[in-house]
Amino acid sequence: MTKVKICGLKEEQHVQAASRADAIGFVFAPSKRQVTIEQAAELAKHVPIDAEKIGVFVNATLKEIEETVAGVPLTMVQLHGDESDELVRAIRVPVIQAFSIRTKEDVVKLKQSLADYVLVDAPGTDYRGGSGNVFDWSLLEGADIDPARLIVAGGLNPGNVHAAIEQTTPYMVDVSSGVETDNRKDTVKIQEFIKSVKGDFVEETMEKVGFFGKYGGQFVPETLMKAVKELEDAYNEVKEDPEFHKEYHHYLSEYVGREQPLTYAQRMTEAYGGPKIYLKREDLNHTGAHKVNNAIGQALLAMRMGKRKIVAETGAGQHGVATATICALFDLDCVIFMGEEDIKRQQLNVFRMKLLGARVESVTKGSATLKDAVNEALRYWVANVEDTHYLIGSALGPHPFPTMVRDFQSVIGEETKRQILAKEGRLPDAILACIGGGSNAIGMFYPFIQDKEVELIGVEAAGQGVDTAKHAATLTKGTDGVLHGALMKLLQDDAGQVQEAHSISAGLDYPGIGPEHAHLADTGRVEYRSITDDEALAAVISMSRLEGIIPALESAHAIAEAEKQAKQMTADQILVICVSGRGDKDMATYAEKLEGLA
Amino acid sequence: MNRLEQLKSSGKKAFVAYVMAGDGGLDRLKEQVQYLQSAGVTAIEIGIPFSDPVADGPTIEAAGNRALNQGVTLQKVLEELQSWTFDIKIPLLVMTYLNPVLRFGVERFTTECKKAGISGVIIPDLPYEHKQLVHPYLDKENIKLIQLVTLTTTDIRLDEILREAEGFVYAVTIKGITGSRDELSHDVKTFMQKIRKKSPVPVYAGFGISKSSHVDMLRDDVDGFIVGSAIVEAFNAGKIEEIEPLIRAVTTA
Numbered sequence: 081m082t083k084v085k086i087c088g089l090k091e092e093q094h095v096q097a098a099s100r101a102d103a104i105g106f107v108f109a110p111s112k113r114q115v116t117i118e119q120a121a122e123l124a125k126h127v128p129i130d131a132e133k134i135g136v137f138v139n140a141t142l143k144e145i146e147e148t149v150a151g152v153p154l155t156m157v158q159l160h161g162d163e164s165d166e167l168v169r170a171i172r173v174p175v176i177q178a179f180s181i182r183t184k185e186d187v188v189k190l191k192q193s194l195a196d197y198v199l200v201d202a203p204g205t206d207y208r209g210g211s212g213n214v215f216d217w218s219l220l221e222g223a224d225i226d227p228a229r230l231i232v233a234g235g236l237n238p239g240n241v242h243a244a245i246e247q248t249t250p251y252m253v254d255v256s257s258g259v260e261t262d263n264r265k266d267t268v269k270i271q272e273f274i275k276s277v278k279g280d281f282v283e284e285t286m287e288k289v290g291f292f293g294k295y296g297g298q299f300v301p302e303t304l305m306k307a308v309k310e311l312e313d314a315y316n317e318v319k320e321d322p323e324f325h326k327e328y329h330h331y332l333s334e335y336v337g338r339e340q341p342l343t344y345a346q347r348m349t350e351a352y353g354g355p356k357i358y359l360k361r362e363d364l365n366h367t368g369a370h371k372v373n374n375a376i377g378q379a380l381l382a383m384r385m386g387k388r389k390i391v392a393e394t395g396a397g398q399h400g401v402a403t404a405t406i407c408a409l410f411d412l413d414c415v416i417f418m419g420e421e422d423i424k425r426q427q428l429n430v431f432r433m434k435l436l437g438a439r440v441e442s443v444t445k446g447s448a449t450l451k452d453a454v455n456e457a458l459r460y461w462v463a464n465v466e467d468t469h470y471l472i473g474s475a476l477g478p479h480p481f482p483t484m485v486r487d488f489q490s491v492i493g494e495e496t497k498r499q500i501l502a503k504e505g506r507l508p509d510a511i512l513a514c515i516g517g518g519s520n521a522i523g524m525f526y527p528f529i530q531d532k533e534v535e536l537i538g539v540e541a542a543g544q545g546v547d548t549a550k551h552a553a554t555l556t557k558g559t560d561g562v563l564h565g566a567l568m569k570l571l572q573d574d575a576g577q578v579q580e581a582h583s584i585s586a587g588l589d590y591p592g593i594g595p596e597h598a599h600l601a602d603t604g605r606v607e608y609r610s611i612t613d614d615e616a617l618a619a620v621i622s623m624s625r626l627e628g629i630i631p632a633l634e635s636a637h638a639i640a641e642a643e644k645q646a647k648q649m650t651a652d653q654i655l656v657i658c659v660s661g662r663g664d665k666d667m668a669t670y671a672e673k674l675e676g677l678a
Numbered sequence: 679m680n681r682l683e684q685l686k687s688s689g690k691k692a693f694v695a696y697v698m699a700g701d702g703g704l705d706r707l708k709e710q711v712q713y714l715q716s717a718g719v720t721a722i723e724i725g726i727p728f729s730d731p732v733a734d735g736p737t738i739e740a741a742g743n744r745a746l747n748q749g750v751t752l753q754k755v756l757e758e759l760q761s762w763t764f765d766i767k768i769p770l771l772v773m774t775y776l777n778p779v780l781r782f783g784v785e786r787f788t789t790e791c792k793k794a795g796i797s798g799v800i801i802p803d804l805p806y807e808h809k810q811l812v813h814p815y816l817d818k819e820n821i822k823l824i825q826l827v828t829l830t831t832t833d834i835r836l837d838e839i840l841r842e843a844e845g846f847v848y849a850v851t852i853k854g855i856t857g858s859r860d861e862l863s864h865d866v867k868t869f870m871q872k873i874r875k876k877s878p879v880p881v882y883a884g885f886g887i888s889k890s891s892h893v894d895m896l897r898d899d900v901d902g903f904i905v906g907s908a909i910v911e912a913f914n915a916g917k918i919e920e921i922e923p924l925i926r927a928v929t930t931a
Contacts, residue, residue: 299776299803301733303853306830445739451730458732463854465830562777562803563730575751576781577729 082245083252084277085134085231086259086270088113094265095126100274102131103252108148109138109160112263113256117151124152132156134176139163142170149173158199168194176231187223199231199254220248227251227322238272240501242527245277246494249322253277276530290479293602295595298478300565304458307465308565312480314385319487324380331376332491335409336366342499342656347626354646355509355653359629360496362520362660369632369661370492370520371402371473377488379406382469389413389468393457395422395450395516396587396634397429398661399473404438414438417456420448422586429665447580450516450590454564474517475594478565482522482594489523496656497527504654510535510645513658514637515608516552516588518597520660525606535607538597539641541583542610550582554593555601555608563591569598584613584669585633587661611637617673619643620663632661633669681769681797682822682845685720685880692720692846692902693928694882695909696773698741699724700750702913704758710913715768717922718929720902723800724759726752726774733775733802735857737907741914752778752787759794769797771824776804779812788815798822798845806839824848829869837876846880848904849873851887851896857907858888862895870899890927903928 086098087105090113098104104127106120107113115123124133135154137145139161148154149172158176159168168175177195179186190198200220220230230250237258245253259269290296290312298308318324332338340361349357362370382390390412394400400416407414416433420442423430433440446452454476461470470477475485500508511528513521515538528534543551551557554569561570563578571579571591581591600606611619616633619640624630631639635658642657649655663670685692695714699707707724714722727742727750734742752774759770772791779787779801791799799821804812806825813823822845827836830853840847851866852859866883874881883896884904893903905924912918 297808298805299808300805301802301828302805302826303733303828303830303850305805305807305835306832309832446729455730455732459735459855462733465853560780562775562780564732565803567780570777572777572781574781575753576778577746577751578777579729 082250082277084274085132085252085254086273087134087136087233087254087256089123089265090115090119091265092123092126093267094270095123097267097270098274099128100278103134103156104131105134105136105158105254105256106152106154107136108140109136117148120148120152134158136160142167145171159195165194178233181219184219184223187219187225191223191225197229197231197251198225199233201234218247236273238269238276239507239531240497241273241276242530243494243498243501246527247498249325272530279530290483292482292596292599294560295567295598296479296482297567298565299562299567300458300478301462303462304465304478307461308478310385311469314381315480315484318381318384324384327380328377328488331380332373336372336376337364338491339495340364342496342503343627344503345627348623351622351626352643352646355649355651355655357642357646358500358503358508358654358656359627360492360524360656360658362492362658363629363631363635363662367398367402367405368664369398369402370489370523371399371661372405373491373523374473374485374488374519375399375402375406375471378469378471378484379410379412381484382412382471383410385469387467387469389415389464390471391415391417391457391460391464391468392471392473393417393450393453394429394473395419395453395589396585396632397422397426397433397665398587398632400438400440401429401432401436403471403473404433404436407438408436415441415460417441417443417453417460419450419453420444422449422453422589425586425669426665427668449580449586451563451578451581451592458564474519474590475522475596476517476564476566476568476592482566482596485519486522486526486596489519490526492520492523492658493525493527496524500654500656506654507531507534508654508656509533509649510537510653511656511658512537512539512638512642512645514539514588514634514660515555515593515597516541516585516590516634517592518594520658522594522596524658525600529600529605536605537641537645538606538608539637540593540608540610541581541585541588541616541637542612543582543584545612546610551610552581552583552588552590553610554581554591555597556610558591558593561592566595568595569593569601584616584673585637585666587632587634588637609641611640615640620670621674621677624663629659630663631659632663633666635660680820680822680845682721685769685846690720691897691928692880692882693718693925694721694723694771694884694902694904695719696723696725696904696906697913698738698745698910699726699755699758700745700748701741701910702744703748704750704754707755707758708762708764711766711770712764713918715766717925719768719925720929721769721771721797723771723773723904723906724755725906726755726772726778728775728778731775733855735855735907737858737910738856741910752782756790756794759796760790766795770795771798771800772796773800773802776801784812784815788819788821791821792819796821798824800824800826800848802826806835826850827873829853829865836873840873840876840878843877843879846882846901847873847877849881849883849900850885851883852885854885856885858911859886862886862892867896867899870896874899874901888924890924893924893927
């Protein structure tokens with residue numbers, strides 16, 4: 081995990097506020113944050129024993145540096161001037177050399193540094209709405225700098241540090257002015273910054289054993305335990321592996337076509353008469369929806385584990401198509417289980433899967449929809465576990481699936497965050513995403529979880545209405561239960577039998593909801609609402625005609641809720657909608673349900 | 679004393695029969711149990727129907743659906759068992775997925791099981807790692823939580839599971855779901871020998887046992903057999919007497 085350095089500390093209370101940081105920086109060069117050796121030595125007494133104490137110098141002599149290192153004492157030295165290679169070599173503690181990055185040439189200079197670590201800092205580009213300067217992180221892309229020696233600084237703050245980490249995957253992030261108020265360090269901002277890098281302490285611990293609050297776990301038949309544990313280990317390994325991330329992002333950009341735009345929806349904004357509305361365009365992904373982000377990640381992981389056979393379930397067919405596509409790309413054997421009912425609703429996607437070389441197995445049991453397809457895929461996995469990976473399509477199932485799927489989908493929220501900061505210089509006021517199992521929503525929400533000022537709203541399918549028997553509003557109407565490997569919220573009867581879900585949208589037709597969503601609902605961090613079939617269809621028409629974008633039925637639920645949400649917001653606010661997929665696959669349903677449309 | 683502990687001391691090969699409670703109507707359960715007891719089975723697993731039985735093959739799933747269509751619930755099954763007045767000499771076990779138990783309430787489930795004379799509980803989707811959810815309650819009532827081990831259970835987990843095993847160990851003979859099979863794979867024999875060497879409690883082989891050839895193959899390596907789908911099928915077809923040779927193949931000889 082990326083380390084945190086809090087720099088330019090002058091007061092004991094701020095050193096204490098930074099107790100979870102990995103490094104503390106003392107500035108000895110002339111600056112408003114300058115401290116003497118004596119002051120630093122006093123402050124250093126309050127630094128945890130395992131944290132680095134780093135001295136910052138500008139063109140100091142070796143003698144001055146050595147006296148300071150001994151006097152505080154310091155564990156590392158950071159150089160910000162035009163220090164020679166000889167000086168870098170002569171310093172006995174590890175050295176960080178800082179570079180200002182304006183151009184690609186600066187990046188080359190940085191790569192030649194003899195220092196143990198290189199710190200990249202921003203020159204004077206103005207950062208709208210921020211407190212410092214940010215450099216163009218994309219300059220580092222393709223520069224082939226070893227992330228293990230990279231320290232990123234320059235205009236970081238609690239709101240943008242997560243995006244910086246995602247883009248540069250550095251060894252450490254360095255912050256100074258970003259945790260200040262009126263030129264003085266701010267205890268709250270220091271803690272927020274550390275938290276946004278390291279996450280909430282408690283949440284971290286839970287994730288280790290696969291629980292989100294009380295939800296999650298590994299409730300699977302014994303035959304699958306080995307596979308689930310192996311997957312857990314393999315995923316933990318690649319999570320920290322920059323090579324894996326490079327490969328994953330390579331396919332996202334070169335094959336899927338990321339990053340996807342955050343489109344300003346001008347006519348929707350005008351029509352709804354409230355906040356500025358932006359659309360996150362997952363519909364533009366290759367294969368037509370967000371599902372492919374996860375399919376690539378898991379397929380790469382499966383191959384690392386030596387598994388070349390893939391089994392998957394699909395509801396709307398989007399995950400099935402994404403999986404079949406990736407299996408074609410990587411030459412993997414592919415079996416897709418799909419409910420008979422869904423096969424009827426999504427014939428085009430069934431043919432796409434077959435065309436891509438996948439075997440599509442029709443599931444006739446139960447409600448013959450997504451839940452039953454998951455059952456059959458699990459049974460198939462039980463029987464073929466040694467050489468087969470189960471590529472779950474949503475943030476569901478036994479640990480590590482919910483965490484893994486979330487991480488692979490987080491690219492949605494990470495891009496959105498970066499894009500909205502670039503366009504508006506601030507975070508949005510509200511974000512909406514539709515929820516079946518919850519993968520596009522958790523991918524969109526996760527990077528914003530720590531940004532308490534951003535309202536997060538998940539939209540479930542109310543089918544014919546939450547007070548009828550035909551809906552899929554799991555969080556509105558569900559209760560705690562175990563299904564498909566995890567404790568989550570379920571639509572179930574009093575005897576613990578899982579009930580059938582109903583939605584016009586095959587992708588939302590699932591009686592459970594991912595364990596992390598269940599937890600986020602309990603804690604109140606995310607609000608969950610629901611939209612009926614009719615409201616979703618109306619939103620399909622409205623979005624098609626206002627923006628020229630025909631959304632998937634699933635996404636239309638978020639769009640329908642956006643119209644309601646916009647009414648409670650003002651013109652100076654910003655609303656982001658995740659358009660999780662495009663409507664091509666739903667054209668037969670649209671043609672039937674909207675017959676006579678003028 | 680828990681009846682499962684008596685089993686161990688008898689030294690005979692065990693035949694554990696599985697029935698799906700409520701398949702054909704809950705009123706049939708009593709006669710099915712009486713029949714199996716008189717046919718000489720060693721213990722009976724009472725299966726609780728569940729909407730999403732991912733560890734089960736088509737036979738038991740279909741039986742579960744028939745039972746669910748009759749409105750059978752965990753509560754009704756336990757009430758039925760509690761109403762019985764005939765003499766049950768053999769151990770009864772409940773086999774259920776976790777969700778009906780959670781919905782019913784774990785503590786209530788264990789006390790009702792106790793009242794119904796249940797000796798053991800099998801929960802196929804409750805792995806060793808999560809057994810704390812249920813085990814302390816069962817333990818209080820001296821009801822055994824039967825653990826499953828499979829061909830894919832790693833040696834480290836196998837040792838952990840066996841160290842705390844109670845009642846008997848349910849050793850799964852196949853990589854797959856329940857249901858009748860023609861052949862068992864040959865590594866099963868070595869697997870059973872390994873478990874039996876380490877296990878402090880009897881080792882019973884289950885999943886896919888439907889023929890006397892299966893029994894012959896594993897007889898020397900296990901303490902007993904669990905037969906499910908073949909019995910469920912026979913009851914459903916009204917030909918339960920056809921199962922008797924298999925019972926004899928296990929318990930005599």
